[in-house]
Amino acid sequence: MALQLEEEFKEYAEKAKSLPPRTTDADKLILYGLYKQATVGSVNISDPTERAKWDAWKAVDEEHEEAMTEYIVKVKHLQQQEVAST
Numbered sequence: 001m002a003l004q005l006e007e008e009f010k011e012y013a014e015k016a017k018s019l020p021p022r023t024t025d026a027d028k029l030i031l032y033g034l035y036k037q038a039t040v041g042s043v044n045i046s047d048p049t050e051r052a053k054w055d056a057w058k059a060v061d062e063e064h065e066e067a068m069t070e071y072i073v074k075v076k077h078l079q080q081q082e083v084a085s086t
Contacts, residue, residue: 009068012075020082029056038067
């Protein structure tokens with residue numbers, strides 16, 4: 001199960017690179033936080049240089065697999081919004 005989730009996560013991380021241009025900064029920050037939580041774990045820096053990204057990462061309080069799953073769901077949702085608006 002975990003291996004399948006990791007493969008799907010990698011697939012959606014690639015798809016996230018081509019999200020529609022109208023994807024909001026707020027949605028991008030959510031994805032950033034989920035991605036960092038899924039790939040690195042809990043925020044591990046104490047001196048944030050890019051505050052919005054640091055805050056987005058710090059806001060994610062989930063386990064590795066939960067963050068991956070939420071990331072996939074968020075990318076799917078953003079892709080569906082683009083299809084619905086065209």
